[in-house]
Amino acid sequence: MAEEREYSVVIVGAGPVGCALAVLLRGQGIEVDLFERTSASGPVGSGHSFNLTLTSRGLSGLPHPVKRRLYHRGTVLTKRIIHHRDGAISTQRYGTADAHHLLSIPRQVLQELLRDQAVRAGARIHYGRECVGVDAVRPAVTVRDKDGRRTRHEGDLLIGCDGANSAVRGAIAASAPRHMQVTRRSIAHGHAEITMDYTDADPSGLHLWPRGDHFLQAMPNRDRTFTTSLFKPMVGSERRSHFTGLDSAEAVRGYCSTEFPDVFDRMNRVGSGLMARLPARLYTVDCSPYHYRRTVLVGDAAHAVVPFYGQGVNCSFEDAATLAALLGKFRVTGESEIAAVTELVAEEYSRARVAPGHALARLSLDNLAELSSHVDDPAFLARKSLERRLHEEHPDLYTPLYQLVAFTSVPYDEARRMYRESNAVLDGLCAGRDLHREREQIIGEYARVREGGLSPSGTAARQPGGVR
């Protein structure tokens, strides 16, 4: 008889993703040790606080009690509230059903809540332990505490949940460069938090001020405060950078009063505030595959994306749910099987998650244009309204891209493919037509083309798969 014992994993990084994964693995009786570089009460992230928006895609893989707690601490947002240059305000719903909403939650709150859940589930979090070495063969991690003492910890599976600058990823890429390729690209835009007293504003939507290549965003919190961020191109070096054109407090005040006159008097000390705290750069990290032997990367360690789709953590929770499901499926029964089965799980995990991760990186970059300029453009809005109506009439034939990405579990790469395909048909039907006056006619033609399997030009067209 093969000897039986508890399967054990070592997770590097007790961020939201490491902790969500720990909860899922503990649910399967797996031993979980997390090694976290910061102290238990240490600050989270770059120093800029921002809210994370969770959608049904990311939430669906979490246990029900965790979800309930998240809803208790977060704010449900059903729409975008657009503040136009001329002072007008318009709204755009995120989807067509009640379930189509964002759950906005401050990053620090999400972090604390998930750490608490992981500990309650029986995971051990070791704070003040920085990963400084990886042995991908055993697998094992070497961590250093604040006094410089190093200790080594082995598990059956090693999981890097240590964020965009992952030490685990770095160690694998350095020791097996032919196995793992990593690309890191900065974009021109950075982000910074702005303090804004906005307590009397509508708390049921994400407020957006689209201004060409930059935008301001305000997200309501449960206590009626708002977390406000500016996204704008930057200049300068990594250590001394600022938003383009905003190199003094006076320039910041001039810019904000011109671009956001409706809320400028609510921005407390915006000039000195932005000068004191440099904006943070935004970048994408792509890597492939997401595993090496018995080590896997989950969350931002595998794929850091720019935040313009608000899906980074949702994709990461999907990674976690996929890995947990695979470990449950390939149940290990004996010591002799553990290494081989774990390598298989790691390979399967990579196969399932790399293409969606890369597709999300693309989608996120593309959505910058939507947030900063398109949402203000009447032609874009007419097209979106047509797409929404088309989906209401024929949900089996057309689903808007945002809905596919945020509110379904269709893999991101498949969602992109489906959208490109159905959009090509719709583009053909919309060309040169008045989308308001001819809306019903276009919708009827689209349905006939898709149901008949014909493209607008009469050639065969494939039906989109996935959401039905």
Ligand SMILES: Cc1cc2nc3c(=O)[nH]c(=O)nc-3n(C[C@H](O)[C@H](O)[C@H](O)COP(=O)(O)OP(=O)(O)OC[C@H]3O[C@@H](n4cnc5c(N)ncnc54)[C@H](O)[C@@H]3O)c2cc1C
């Ligand atoms: C401005 C901005 C807005 C965003 N908005 C959204 C949004 O609305 N919706 C959404 O889904 N996503 C959003 N994201 C993305 C989201 O923040 C990330 O996807 C998410 O934080 C990833 O979580 P993580 O646990 O993988 O990594 P992190 O949150 O980076 O956590 C990593 C953890 O590992 C620890 N660590 C790092 N190195 C080591 C080491 N060597 N040893 C030990 N521990 C280590 C860190 O201290 C940290 O606790 C946004 C990102 C940004 C920058």
